[in-house]
Amino acid sequence: xxxxxxxxxxxxxxxxxxxxxxxxxxxxxxxxxxxxxxxxxxxxxxxxxxxxxxxxxxxxxxxxxxxxxxxxxxxxxxxxxxxxxxxxxxxxxxxxxxxxxxxxxxxxxxxxxxxxxxxxxxxxxxxxxxxxxxxxxxxxxxxxxxxxxxxxxxxxxxxxxxxxxxxxxxxxxxxxxxxxxxxxxxxxxxxxxxxxxxxxxxxxxxxxxxxxxxxxxxxxxxxxxxxxxxxxxxxxxxxxxxxxxxxxxxxxxxxxxxxxxxxxxxxxxxxxxxxxxxxxxxxxxxxxxxxxxxxxxxxxxxxxxxxxxxxxxxxxxxxxxxxxxxxxxxxxxxxxxx
Ligand code: TYM
Numbered sequence: 001x002x003x004x005x006x007x008x009x010x011x012x013x014x015x016x017x018x019x020x021x022x023x024x025x026x027x028x029x030x031x032x033x034x035x036x037x038x039x040x041x042x043x044x045x046x047x048x049x050x051x052x053x054x055x056x057x058x059x060x061x062x063x064x065x066x067x068x069x070x071x072x073x074x075x076x077x078x079x080x081x082x083x084x085x086x087x088x089x090x091x092x093x094x095x096x097x098x099x100x101x102x103x104x105x106x107x108x109x110x111x112x113x114x115x116x117x118x119x120x121x122x123x124x125x126x127x128x129x130x131x132x133x134x135x136x137x138x139x140x141x142x143x144x145x146x147x148x149x150x151x152x153x154x155x156x157x158x159x160x161x162x163x164x165x166x167x168x169x170x171x172x173x174x175x176x177x178x179x180x181x182x183x184x185x186x187x188x189x190x191x192x193x194x195x196x197x198x199x200x201x202x203x204x205x206x207x208x209x210x211x212x213x214x215x216x217x218x219x220x221x222x223x224x225x226x227x228x229x230x231x232x233x234x235x236x237x238x239x240x241x242x243x244x245x246x247x248x249x250x251x252x253x254x255x256x257x258x259x260x261x262x263x264x265x266x267x268x269x270x271x272x273x274x275x276x277x278x279x280x281x282x283x284x285x286x287x288x289x290x291x292x293x294x295x296x297x298x299x300x301x302x303x304x305x306x307x308x309x310x311x312x313x314x315x316x317x318x319x320x321x322x323x324x325x326x327x328x329x330x331x332x333x334x335x336x337x338x
Contacts, residue, residue, distance in 0.1 A: 007041060008041070009043070009144055010043065010149070010184075011144050011146035011149055012149055013047040013050070014029075014068060015047050015050050016061060017056060017064065022192055022212065022255065023152065023192035023201065023202035023212070024152075024204075024215075025294075026192055027187075027189060029075045032075075032077060035150060035184075036077065036081040037081070043083040043319060043322075044082055044083070044085075045085050046068045047087045048065050051064075052129070054130065066308045067302060069084060069086070069312060070298040070302050073301055073308075074295075074297035074298040079315065083315045085316050086312050090319045092324060092326070092327045093143055096142065096326075097140075099334060100135040100136070103135075103165050104134070104135045104138075104164075104165055108134075109132065109134060109135075112133075113157060114133075114157070114158065142166060143326055145178065148182050149162075152185070153185055153190040155183070155185075166179065166181070173333050188262075188264060192251065192258075193247065193248075194212065195210065195213070196230055197230065198248035198250070215291060218295070222287050223284040227281075227284065231252070231276045232249060234249075236249065236271050236274050236279060238272030239268055252279070252283060253268065256282075256283050259290050
């Protein structure tokens with residue numbers, strides 16, 4: 001339970017480790033935009049310090065950070081309503097991250113499925129940062145005493161760990177200082193799957209570009225990727241239960257529902273009985289209608305990187321005004337001489 005004394009505050013982040021995908025948009029950004037108009041303070045972050053847990057070419061990292069900021073703004077995140085930052089400009093994240101590295105236990109980290117997936121068989125040769133990543137992620141959230149974190153399904157385990165860290169810190173130091181943050185995992189597309197394999201998550205790091213829709217893809221590319229998306233030979237069912245053993249069909253319907261802001265049952269009431277040959281062009285048309293204004297606006301914003309940098313620098317100043325006193329109090333609790 002979140003302690004009611006905490007200001008309702010949202011924090012979430014995305015790694016600038018490549019382009020934005022439809023998974024990021026439907027699983028995260030769309031909800032970020034809505035939450036700006038709900039009763040929360042909202043802070044959204046390009047987590048550049050997280051991105052370098054795996055190698056990033058410096059020029060690409062800088063470009064991807066600005067492009068991600070452009071993606072946020074083009075999708076409707078307003079610098080007037082939300083604080084928009086890149087993580088490295090708010091040093092309090094890394095400072096609290098160190099303290100949390102000393103709170104979190106090795107065994108907790110070893111259970112993280114994202115680490116296991118990313119490290120694969122290579123556990124001895126990945127960076128120490130990749131292993132400690134969830135402690136920094138907990139710090140991203142708790143340096144603002146954030147109460148709610150909108151994310152896709154894949155981040156659920158990291159958010160449970162964030163609660164474990166807050167609980168252990170509060171317990172060890174005998175305080176009620178860090179809130180137990182609530183994950184917000186909502187909507188029809190909290191886990192968008194690869195277009196090539198319905199058992200794999202759509203990801204910016206998948207080697208196959210055909211597996212994902214990028215926010216910067218043009219209309220023809222989007223239509224082509226949807227036309228080629230893996231499906232099964234059957235017609236679409238009329239009710240959600242009929243999608244149970246059909247991961248690819250379920251994925252395309254979920255994407256449609258999330259883009260159209262309808263429930264899966266509402267979509268199936270319209271398209272049930274159709275073959276993919278007639279459904280896919282409708283999905284492509286909807287995807288282009290929703291995504292192309294965003295990619296056009298991203299391109300416009302990217303033409304003026306100075307303006308993006310100014311927004312991020314303003315954001316960092318506002319963010320530090322919240323984070324600095326929380327870090328100072330944390331140091332005091334821990335016993336650091338100030
Ligand atoms: P990242 O950069 O992998 O993804 C950013 C957000 O997009 C969501 N997402 C998806 N949602 C649905 N379907 C998909 N296929 C899909 N792919 C990605 C993710 O769930 C996420 O919400 N560890 C985080 C970044 C992070 C963070 C934080 C998030 C660092 N600090 C603090 C929240 C709070 C990550 O790697 O997300």
